Amino acid sequence: MSFEQAAAIPVAAIPALQGLRDRGKIRSGQKVLITGASGGVGTFAVQIAKSYGAHVTGVCSTGKLDFVRSIGADHVIDYTQGNYFTGGQRYDLILAASGYRSIFEYRRALSPGGTYVCVGGTFAQYFQAMLLGPLISVVGSRKLGSKLGNPKQEDLVLLAELCEAGKVVPVIDRCYPLSQVADALEYYGEGRAKGKVVITVAHDR
Numbered sequence: 368m369s370f371e372q373a374a375a376i377p378v379a380a381i382p383a384l385q386g387l388r389d390r391g392k393i394r395s396g397q398k399v400l401i402t403g404a405s406g407g408v409g410t411f412a413v414q415i416a417k418s419y420g421a422h423v424t425g426v427c428s429t430g431k432l433d434f435v436r437s438i439g440a441d442h443v444i445d446y447t448q449g450n451y452f453t454g455g456q457r458y459d460l461i462l463a464a465s466g467y468r469s470i471f472e473y474r475r476a477l478s479p480g481g482t483y484v485c486v487g488g489t490f491a492q493y494f495q496a497m498l499l500g501p502l503i504s505v506v507g508s509r510k511l512g513s514k515l516g517n518p519k520q521e522d523l524v525l526l527a528e529l530c531e532a533g534k535v536v537p538v539i540d541r542c543y544p545l546s547q548v549a550d551a552l553e554y555y556g557e558g559r560a561k562g563k564v565v566i567t568v569a570h571d572r
């Protein structure tokens with residue numbers, strides 16, 4: 368693994384892993400929906416969920432559907448085509464890494480006993496999950512909440528093992544030297560990147 372690939376892992380892959388495994392209790396055969404599937408967190412989440420044997424649906428924009436399929440998603444949904452929750456599809460686990468949907472929409476999209484874990488998106492989305500999620504979870508069998516990534520050595524070791532086994536590949540769209548960090552942020556801000564944009568420090572020497 369290159370230093371760039373290694374650097375892409377901790378901040379993005381940790382919430383993906385801990386959201387799916389610790390909060391989501393992911394199991395083989397489950398139907399899992401991942402929003403923000405083409406981004407830094409989502410590209411890890413799709414691959415980690417597949418490594419657990421889940422059936423994964425990834426949500427992203429039109430131009431990145433093939434890309435999200437290429438990293439392992441069984442099914443893809445284009446969020447630019449309107450509300451993707453209107454079809455009546457139900458999921459055992461939803462990991463939200465982006466966008467905004469009300470917590471009640473997420474609840475309706477869960478199967479009985481299903482779990483919704485918010486790891487990112489708008490502040491409104493995250494705070495709804497953090498504050499309302501535990502309250503809503505009191506009634507019925509569906510569980511809703513949030514997860515902040517907590518960097519732990521054993522989880523980084525596990526992620527390294529998944530990478531060594533070829534089950535997870537850090538997706539890097541572009542690398543920029545530190546001197547071009549403004550260009551890197553501008554590119555990232557345009558929303559065209561797939562996976563991670565990495566800053567390399569050593570190239571500046």
Ligand SMILES: NC(=O)c1ccc[n+]([C@@H]2O[C@H](COP(=O)([O-])OP(=O)(O)OC[C@H]3O[C@@H](n4cnc5c(N)ncnc54)[C@H](OP(=O)(O)O)[C@@H]3O)[C@@H](O)[C@H]2O)c1
Binds near residue numbers: 379409429446560562
């Ligand atoms: N919990 C934690 O510990 C933790 C750690 C790191 C990051 N985060 C948070 O996780 C979130 C994702 O981070 P990231 O680095 O993966 O971001 P990113 O690389 O910018 O990816 C953003 C993703 O969101 C999708 N997206 C954009 N607008 C959307 C919309 N309106 N509806 C649905 N999806 C939309 C993008 O799809 P397209 O590119 O196809 O448009 C892309 O897949 C951020 O909110 C970040 O703050 C949380």
